[in-house]
Amino acid sequence: MTTIPVTGGTGTLGRQPADRLRAEGNDVRVPSRHSQPYAVDLRDGTGLDAAVAGVDTIVHCASTPRGGDDTAAGHLIEAAKRAGVPRLAYISIVGVDRLPLGYYTVERRVERMIEDSGLGWTILRTTQFHDLVLRIPDGAARLPVMPLPAGVRMQSIDTGEVADRPAELAVAGPAGRVPELGGSEVRELTESARACLRATGRKRRILPVRLAGKAYAGYRRGEHPTPERAVGKATFEDFLAQRFGRPERSE
Template sequence: MTDRPDLPLLVTGATGVLGREVLRHARATGRPVRALTRRTAPPADADTHWYTGDFTAGTGLDPAFTGADAVIHCASDPRHPKNDLPAFRHLLEAARRAGVRHVVNISIVGVDRIPLAYYRIKRQGEELLAASGLGWTNLRATQFPQLLDGMLRPLGRLPVLPMPSRTPVQPVDPAEVAARLVALALGDPVGHAPDLAGPETRPATDLAAAWLRARGSRRPVLPVHLPGRAGRLLREGALTSPGHADGTRTWDDYLAARH
């Protein structure tokens, strides 16, 4: 292994749900840690040096990348997914200029199956990474509880809560994904790493019912049949990875802590 313990780990998207957890685990390694955000960076502290850069424009990246050993890429823009591919290209260019040893990318279980725009873009990002000539590792994970919670909140205001019928979901805690990403970053590049999924697979309607109970709501869940190819693939479990149920924190654990 060519890892240099004196060189920094760089975390992109460092203020997001996953990025914050990656920072926490990176600091625990004792390695120098850098964090990159597109907004005004928090002040530097003893554990982390913050940088501001814009991946979409490709500006302000070199100071953060220069001298970094490994980059853990958590930055994404689900609201404007078309920005993710040019952003990823700029990241790879900055990593090449800086001679970064290892780029670790987080992706989503199902990007190679679900015909949704954001998933296609994530898949294209994986292809860019594999063709970059850099040392690389790609980790696909299942959905975070925070994502499901955020989706349920507006729906929970309706008289009934509509959810896809017969659709299995396998939430995984972002802290557990972060720990895996940091461990991968410290090792040699492996290409496509094994998936990381939550400890249990449950119907989406069941997760929604548990969410309502945790909030003290008596609203009913309305199972909705999703038509078309995407609906069929979701029902077939395209968002799950039962053979990699390595997470330990369940949806009910999340709800108990959150609500």
């Protein structure tokens, strides 16, 4: 039996590979600030030594746009070294080396820290999740007119499909940078917004807005999709139908 801690194992992504690994007979630890017996605070490293003691590999899914992922990764790497953990698998984001966005800059820094750690490592980059894409039009729909960034394309993917891959990588040997995972199609954000409106039965006018800044320019250049790796099966419409309990119809 393989012993595997999954950081972020209570979150949107981490919960699913943790469940898959557990169902396959592995001893899965889910360290978090309120999890016993492995109460861990990645922000200061509290509890990490106990959480990684005697483990075979670590799956690192914990991440937050609020900042501090590099600090958390530093604590995790040092704890892994002290414990003699042979390998670490990290879930990153497509475009972190291209898109000039603060959150992406930190995620790329985390990748480099892992690559230079001396541990055996595997890094998997994925495109944005359907859940994240839904939040954009869902939030904008609170207004009578939906303002959305113009010319931005997304390639969202189902978290369940992403979760299968970390579970596989966790029990395999270090593989370095593995092929990226992208959703089934690249589409305009405004198209996804219209699908969201149809699925929820709301009626709004969509207002595409051109924004300023390097990050927005990067989005318009398409620095974050990976069309050559469109391996996802579940479409955004499939996700909406499951979420809202009604089939999504084309206009």
